[in-house]
Amino acid sequence: MSDPDKTTFPAETYRKDFPILGREIHGKPMVYLDNAASTQTPREVVDSITDIYFSHKANVHRGVHTLSQEATAMMEATREKVRRFIGASSTDEIIFTRGTTEAINLVASSYGSMLKPGDEIILTEMEHHANIVPWQLLRDRQGIEIKVVPIRSDGSLDMDAYRSLLTERTAIVSVAHVSNVLGTVNPVAEIIRLAHDAGAVAMIDGAQAVAHIPVDMKQLNADFYAFSSHKIYGPTGVGILYGRRELLDRMPPYQGGGEMISHVSFPHTTFAELPFKFEAGTPDYVGLAALHTAIDYVCRIGLDNIAAHEEELLRHTTGRLLEIPGIRIFGTAPGKSAIISFLIGSAHHYDTGLLLDKLGIEVRTGHHCAQPLMHVLGIEGTVRAAFALYNTINDCDRFIEAVRRIAPMLT
């Protein structure tokens, strides 16, 4: 069978790397479109986890024995892999976390503890709860204020409003690179430049970006950048915080415990050098080592190729979806990522999701951890189809056909 995909991207071949994609749901071949929540994991990443458990497992850093040194080397190789992947200048700037959420909490707790009452933090209306609630907790502790950049009707940021919110009181600007609901790709390089001009630091939530578009710290000039392994074909439970060294050096530790110290006595404890100062306790060294394999997988295919393929899937699906009566798509900004949030008429997102599941289509429904955005849109939730490198035009057509079939039942 020839691949009907207009690009020469061999998605059908890559599908074979993901055993789960061969599953059936309610007796139908599964179409997995919940990639903005978690991407699936290729066999080689799972194999690397098995290999570590079977052949290399030992606690990292503290051991003189061979196994511990192997485990340490594997985990530290990931740090170097991530550094190169995002174009950071030093592995000292790559902090291992449990995910994007913990990375943002780290910055809010640690960098945030240096803020003064009256300092301001700028967020946007499209943020994930992970990039809202940590700052609210900080607001309650530190007496700071939160300002919010509005979005325009197509789901792009109102950059004029952003410029007018920036003042000498702005301490931090924290913005999603790509919206997990609207698909909007924010002009983060510009956002960061304007933040710096105002004397603020900029944190970027890259959870929805790194698996879909090339990201480079030197080009962006971000102060902090966070992402999660499970959204880039890697294992669950691990993530990355990139931080600019001058800032990380000045910041107090986030959590205390083993690994993050240099010397401990009851009167006084000194802390480890970067990046270990921010890594208390035994990390998920198995997951971190396997993240290396996931990044290799993505790099072998190439983010430019992935981006072009997903753009084709987005274009194909959006056009046909809009032909179905009653469809409303939320987020139509130019250059958006391959995420389609929609509603059918006045149908409840949950009912739509349930019926799609019966037809083998796995989509997410609800507020997508972005309740303030739902409030702005005047809705309670959406149905969200989010595409990944292994989705095919056939997946898109199955999805469109399913929506076409259920729409009359719901409206």
Ligand SMILES: *Cc1c(COP(=O)(O)O)cnc(C)c1O
């Ligand atoms: C998924 C997501 C998060 C949270 O990631 P976790 O892996 O749950 O920590 C934050 N921001 C955005 C934009 C996301 O899509």
